[in-house]
Amino acid sequence: MVDVSRRHWESWRQTLFDAGPALCVLVVLAALVIRYGLPDDVNGWTGLVVQTGLGVALLFRRRAALAVTTAVTLGAVAMLLSVYLAPGLLVDAADEGALWVPLATPFAVSGAVLHASRHRLTWVLAAVLTLIATRPWDTSVGVVTAGLLFTAVPVLLGMYAADRQRLIQALTDRAERAERxxxxxxxxxxxxxxxxxxxxxxxxxxxxxxxxxxxxxxxxxxxxxxxxxxxxxxxxxxxxxxxxxxxxxxxxxxxxxxxxxxVASPATAASMVDAGPGGSSDGSVVPLLADLVAESESVGVPVNLVEDGNPLFASPVVARTAYRVVQEALTNVRKHAPGAATRVHVRYGADRVRLTVSNSFPTHPRDTALSASGSGTGLLGLRQRVELVGGTLRARPEPDGGFTLDATLPAYVPTTPMPENSRHGS
Structure with missing residues (x-):
C-alpha cells in the first residue's frame, strides 16, 4: 500500500529544494532594490540582470548541477575581470568588502557537490569560486571570511548531504535485500x-x-x-x-x-491429446460432468449443462478440479436451494477453462437438518483447491435470491508423476 501523505510530502520537499534557493536570491535582490532603489545607469542594470539570471538558473541545480555551477563560475570570472577592465560594471570597485562572486554561488556549489561530487569538474569549479571569493592576492580577514562562508562552507554541507544520501540509500538497499x-x-x-x-x-x-x-x-x-x-x-x-x-x-x-x-515435454503434451475423452495419458479416468448432472436430476434437481469448446484442452488435473467445483456447487444447491433451476456452463479454451454454476430462487421448502449438515467450509476448501492449480474462484448471491459460482482454471497444469511403487500404495 502506497503512503499517499508521505509521497505528497516528498513531492513538496523536492519542490522547495528546487525553488527555495532561487527564491532566496530573488528576495535578497528585491530587498536591495527596495533599500537602494533601481539602478540609474547601465552598469547597475547589467549587474542586476546577471544576478537575477543566475538566481533563476538555480531552479535547475538538481537536474543540471554542473551546468548551473559552470554558469555561476563564469559569472564570477566576469565579475573579477570587470574590476580590472571595466570598473563598476558588475562590481563596485570602491567597496573593499564587496563580494566578487554571484549571490547564487553557495547554492550552486553545494548542489554540484551533492549531485555531481564524483565529477572532477565539480571540484575545479569549487576551487575557482573559492579563489575568487577569498582573493588571496588582496588579503583581508573580512573578505576571506565572507569568501569561505560563500564557498567552503557550502562545499562541506554538500559533502555531508551527499554522504548522508549514500548512507540512506545503502541502508534502504540492505533493508530491501533483507526483505527479499x-x-x-x-x-x-x-x-x-x-x-x-x-x-x-x-x-x-x-x-x-x-x-x-x-x-x-x-x-x-x-x-x-x-x-x-x-x-x-x-x-x-x-x-x-x-x-x-x-x-x-x-x-x-x-x-x-x-x-x-x-513446462511439459512435447511427448507429454501429445500423450494428453491422444488420451481421448474421459481418459488421460496414464490411464486414469477423468470424471464426467454429465454424471453429476444425472445424479442431481435423479434426486429432483433440474440441471442444464452447457459445454463449449473442446474438453481435450483441459488436462486431467484441471478436469477433476472443474468436476469438484461443479460437484460442490450442486451439493450446495441440493442443501440450500431445493427445487431451484440450475445451469452449469463450461467453456474450454486453449489456455483456460471457465465454468459458471448458477441457480435460481429455491422453489421447495428447505430441509433444516440437511442444510445444517457439513462443516461450513466447503467454499473455502474449494477456493483453496482452485488456487492450488493456479485458478480463481468467485461466489456471489444474485439479486433474485439465487447464487452464482464462477471459476477460472488454467487449461494445463503440469504434475510430477509418482514412482511406480507409489501408484500401488506401497
Missing amino acids: EQHLLARQARAEERVRLAGEMHDVVTHRVSLMVLQAGALRVTAPDERTRDAAEELRAAGCQALEELRDLIGVLRSSAGSPAT
Whole structure:
C-alpha cells in the first residue's frame, strides 16, 4: 500500500529544494532594490540582470548541477575581470568588502557537490569560486571570511548531504535485500511444507485406500451372490478413482513446491491429446460432468449443462478440479436451494477453462437438518483447491435470491508423476 501523505510530502520537499534557493536570491535582490532603489545607469542594470539570471538558473541545480555551477563560475570570472577592465560594471570597485562572486554561488556549489561530487569538474569549479571569493592576492580577514562562508562552507554541507544520501540509500538497499531474502525463505518454507504434506498424504492415505481396494477386489472374486459382487466392484472402482485423484493432487503439491513454471515435454503434451475423452495419458479416468448432472436430476434437481469448446484442452488435473467445483456447487444447491433451476456452463479454451454454476430462487421448502449438515467450509476448501492449480474462484448471491459460482482454471497444469511403487500404495 502506497503512503499517499508521505509521497505528497516528498513531492513538496523536492519542490522547495528546487525553488527555495532561487527564491532566496530573488528576495535578497528585491530587498536591495527596495533599500537602494533601481539602478540609474547601465552598469547597475547589467549587474542586476546577471544576478537575477543566475538566481533563476538555480531552479535547475538538481537536474543540471554542473551546468548551473559552470554558469555561476563564469559569472564570477566576469565579475573579477570587470574590476580590472571595466570598473563598476558588475562590481563596485570602491567597496573593499564587496563580494566578487554571484549571490547564487553557495547554492550552486553545494548542489554540484551533492549531485555531481564524483565529477572532477565539480571540484575545479569549487576551487575557482573559492579563489575568487577569498582573493588571496588582496588579503583581508573580512573578505576571506565572507569568501569561505560563500564557498567552503557550502562545499562541506554538500559533502555531508551527499554522504548522508549514500548512507540512506545503502541502508534502504540492505533493508530491501533483507526483505527479499525473507520472502524467499518463506517461499522455501512453504515449498518444503508442501513436499512434507505430499509425503504424509502418500504414506497415510494411499496405503489404507490401496488395502481397501485390494480387499474389495478379493470380495468381488469370493462373493457368493451377484449383488455383493456388484457392490464390491463399485467400492473397488471408487477406491481406484480416489487413488488417481490423490496421485494428481500430490503431483500438483510437489510441482508447485519445485517449479511453478514447469513446462511439459512435447511427448507429454501429445500423450494428453491422444488420451481421448474421459481418459488421460496414464490411464486414469477423468470424471464426467454429465454424471453429476444425472445424479442431481435423479434426486429432483433440474440441471442444464452447457459445454463449449473442446474438453481435450483441459488436462486431467484441471478436469477433476472443474468436476469438484461443479460437484460442490450442486451439493450446495441440493442443501440450500431445493427445487431451484440450475445451469452449469463450461467453456474450454486453449489456455483456460471457465465454468459458471448458477441457480435460481429455491422453489421447495428447505430441509433444516440437511442444510445444517457439513462443516461450513466447503467454499473455502474449494477456493483453496482452485488456487492450488493456479485458478480463481468467485461466489456471489444474485439479486433474485439465487447464487452464482464462477471459476477460472488454467487449461494445463503440469504434475510430477509418482514412482511406480507409489501408484500401488506401497
